[in-house]
Amino acid sequence: MLPMEPTDETLLAQYKQGDPRAFRALVERYTAPLYNFAFRLLGDAMEAENITQETFLRVVGALDRIRTDLPFKPYLFRIALNLCRDAGRKKRAVSFDDWRADSPHADEVMLDDAPALWEQMADEELRAELHAAMERLPARYRAALTLRYVEGFSYAEIAQILNLPLNTVRTHLRRAKQQLRTMLRTAPPAPRGPNDE
Numbered sequence: 001m002l003p004m005e006p007t008d009e010t011l012l013a014q015y016k017q018g019d020p021r022a023f024r025a026l027v028e029r030y031t032a033p034l035y036n037f038a039f040r041l042l043g044d045a046m047e048a049e050n051i052t053q054e055t056f057l058r059v060v061g062a063l064d065r066i067r068t069d070l071p072f073k074p075y076l077f078r079i080a081l082n083l084c085r086d087a088g089r090k091k092r093a094v095s096f097d098d099w100r101a102d103s104p105h106a107d108e109v110m111l112d113d114a115p116a117l118w119e120q121m122a123d124e125e126l127r128a129e130l131h132a133a134m135e136r137l138p139a140r141y142r143a144a145l146t147l148r149y150v151e152g153f154s155y156a157e158i159a160q161i162l163n164l165p166l167n168t169v170r171t172h173l174r175r176a177k178q179q180l181r182t183m184l185r186t187a188p189p190a191p192r193g194p195n196d197e
Helices: 008-016 020-042 045-061 072-091 114-119 124-136 139-150 155-162 166-186
Strands: none
Touching: 008 020, 008 072, 020 045, 020 072, 020 139, 045 072, 072 139, 072 155, 124 139, 124 166, 139 155, 139 166, 155 166
16 A cells, blocks of 8 residues: 655645755645646746746745645645736736626526536647637636646635635636637637648
């Protein structure tokens, strides 16, 4: 039987007690997810790398204030999101002005049927179309989709990370999926090669 990996909170507590290996384990665990998250929001590999590094630096800087009785992953992604917002404001490449806007339909309840859509993305061509469509979504929708379907956060964790009411997160996800479906349905067909029939 394989030994169980320590939780994020256990590693954080060990690092607070002076074990540098514990922090290295957290860095190894979250470097790729943080980088992917930042890259999906900003579309800039260099900036995503900087945000990933800065996120870990902020954790070290706030070590005394981080509570080990609360989930660490949402806290970590909240730092990354704030850094992405700052980078977006500086570059003005992505509009973050309306991230906190409340939806007029915030009380709507929705069923989460998107995983079925994402499971159908086996075809590389369809993945490319999906990626292009994601890039055209407003930043608040891209963030919610990435946190939910790439990083696997629960709705409550996304609400915490984005500092939004839970129903607003549901609304953002529903609208983002609707927009993606529309864009994918109306996408022009891929050019056919000379051997395609």
